[in-house]
Ligand SMILES: Nc1nc2c(ncn2[C@@H]2O[C@H](COP(=O)(O)OP(=O)(O)OP(=O)(O)O)[C@@H](O)[C@H]2O)c(=O)[nH]1
């Protein structure tokens with residue numbers, strides 16, 4: 001992308017008061033200068049740095065929008081602040097595209113004023129707009145401020161201990177869970193109450209429930225927060241042998257959801273006797289991923305026929321809400337057992353960081369200092385300083 005004029009829309013694409021478009025590139029400033037006229041009708045010779053100038057953007061004698069423009073010291077970046085909403089922003093970006101600008105996403109656009117951030121801090125900066133919970137935001141802000149980078153510097157200075165790195169790598173890692181919500185799939189025989197549980201966990205009547213086996217067809221997804229942890233909850237069609245073509249297709253969809261699940265909540269009707277087919281389906285699921293047996297309808301039974309052996313189980317009632325807190329505790333225990341996060345603690349939050357830290361741990365243990373310094377430089381996206389001397 002060297003030598004190209006680039007722009008990025010920094011504000012969300014929706015209704016709002018202001019739209020912000022950042023520009024940079026060899027002729028970005030010139031093109032903006034040519035199209036801009038102040039409210040007093042004056043042309044500028046350059047875009048002033050650190051000062052907002054109010055005026056109009058024009059193309060072929062037509063006003064595109066009332067805007068404010070400003071410039072930034074490094075990298076000759078400029079910014080247009082226009083009206084918010086789709087039409088105004090689109091009109092200006094169409095103009096930029098007609099002048100050979102290329103659009104980049106927010107996370108791909110490297111801003112000059114944050115150019116001194118290291119690789120980890122830049123990853124945090126890019127993830128912050130997508131933070132899905134207050135805890136995710138706190139964790140990312142700490143890493144943006146350098147919590148994880150400081151630990152890497154310590155390791156590079158030969159002061160990092162293997163235990164510190166080991167602690168970071170305890171899986172599943174909170175930072176990654178917060179940035180990539182686990183997929184929790186409700187599966188099991190028809191009529192067990194999967195959709196009822198889905199609605200209870202989502203907190204509203206999102207899907208149809210009925211006393212007819214085979215009610216749910218399409219898999220339905222909702223993102224929920226469980227004790228501050230974002231979770232993608234998925235309701236699926238009940239699993240059973242069927243001749244019905246639509247239900248068969250629905251069961252195929254359930255199968256695909258099961259493959260992609262991080263955790264399966266296998267829901268059964270606790271009032272019913274154990275169905276061998278369902279029991280072996282649960283065994284098969286559990287052999288490849290974490291699963292919890294959920295005996296539903298506990299308002300109707302005190303002792304369930306179902307026992308899960310090694311698989312953890314809970315008895316709940318989707319209908320009355322009885323013991324739903326036990327289900328959420330079991331869910332959290334499976335997807336995010338390490339939830340202690342104190343502000344400013346270092347945390348891994350991307351798989352790239354996890355991969356490199358795994359290699360750093362090995363290198364620290366085998367006292368391969370040269371490799372440690374190489375890997376640290378890759379993590380921070382920096383040149384290796386004095387290679388071989390660490
Ligand atoms: N008593 C009682 N009934 C429940 C409970 N949960 C669900 N039901 C009832 O069980 C029936 C089936 O519920 P659904 O939530 O539709 O079951 P499902 O597992 O989604 O069924 P399919 O979509 O057909 O696979 C409905 O009549 C619900 O009202 C519960 O905790 N207690």
Ligand SMILES: [Mg+2]
Nearest residue numbers: 194195215216
């Ligand atoms: Mg259902």
